[in-house]
Amino acid sequence: MNKYVKYGLIGVGVIGILGATAYFIKQNSTPAKLYETESLEKKDIVNQVIVTGKVIPEDEINIKPQISGIINKIFLEEGDEVKEGDLIATIKVVPNEQSLASARGRVKNAEVSLANAKTEYDRNKAIFDKGVISSQDFNAIKLTYDQAKLELENARNDYQIIRVGSAGGSSSANTNIRSTVAGTILEIPVKEGDQVIESNNFNDGTTIATIADMTKMIFEGEVDEAEVGKLKLGMPLEISLGALEKSTFEAILKFIAPKGVEEEGAVQFKIEGDLVVHDSAYVRAGYSANASIVLEEKKDVLSIKEALLQFDKETEQPFVEIEVGVNEFERKDLELGVSDGIDVEVVSGLEEDAKVKVWNELEKEDEDEDS
Secondary structure, eight states, X not given: OOHHHHHHHHHHHHHHHHHHHHHHHHHHHSOSEEEEEEEOEEEEEEEEEEEEEEEEESOEEEEOOSSOEEEEEEOOOXXXXXXXXOEEEXXXXXXXXXXXXXXXXXXXXXXXXHHXXXXXXXXXXXXXXXTOSOHHHHHHHHHHHHXXXXXXXXXXXXXXXXXXXXXXXXXXXXXXXXXXXXXXEEEOOOOTTOEEOOOBTTBOOOOOEEEEOTTXXXXXXXXXHHHHTTOOTXXXXXXXXXXXXXXXXXXXXEEEOSSOEEETXXXXXXXXXXXXXXTTOOOOTTEXXXXXXXXXXXXXXXXXXXXXXXXXXXXXXXXXXXXXXXXXXXXXXXXXXXXXXXXXXXXXXXXXXXXXXXXXXXXXXXXXXXX
């Protein structure tokens, strides 16, 4: 073989080896994985709390009887408007036999005492008129006679109340159940023929009707302990009702419970807000509702997705990585502001045109296929 040909073949081989080596070096110097980036945006960020609850009347009044008995007749229905003093129902008294017998015996005793006192009075009056006894002695006898008459009257009234529920001629008979306030009847939990118990010091009594002023409604809900510290009395609430999807109502936070209640492992605090009811909307008691409470709001601020944030293991300070070259990134510590749970305000640490690293890795070959 010609030496020139031999040297030529050797040169071609060397060049081939060098080219292959350069190719493999280039391939190995290219990262196997690439990262996407996202840009910063200017947005309105609202940090708000959503509270679930219900809408109820500010005051609900339970009407209870002053005497036990059986519902004789109900004159109104649930949903009716009432004024103070309107008759709701009447009660038929079923007297206790022992109490009735005792009251009847007291009447008879009073009648006997009165008859004896009258006899004494008549006899002494005759001799008083003749000047036999002094006016002081006669006045004492007359006082005994007057007390006997009063005792008989009281005994008869008590007997009448036990027997029929009220004394004769009473304009506010205990058997007449009347509204004590003006409003709407929300509920009548009894029906004609039901037995009811009077309200006294030992028993709440049977509720005949529940009445409320439907023009004075409140929102009542519960807030988690993690959020309650951010609330202040007087904050505005925006109320949306499940039954009235297209309507929203305004309210003012007026009450935050000083004590929480543990429910399913979380401590909840009750809150209340005065609801402003529209004339065009009829809000029923017990509607489920959501209240939106704005804690903090920023307009047109530089923001990024919270999912892009990383946190230093030692200082727990937030940071991101920004692109400084082809698949090259640099750490930037951040100062953050308002967050709505998805986006967060960037107070300092980034320029508006920065490209932030996303932690969803793409294989290089996948990217090549897409291209």
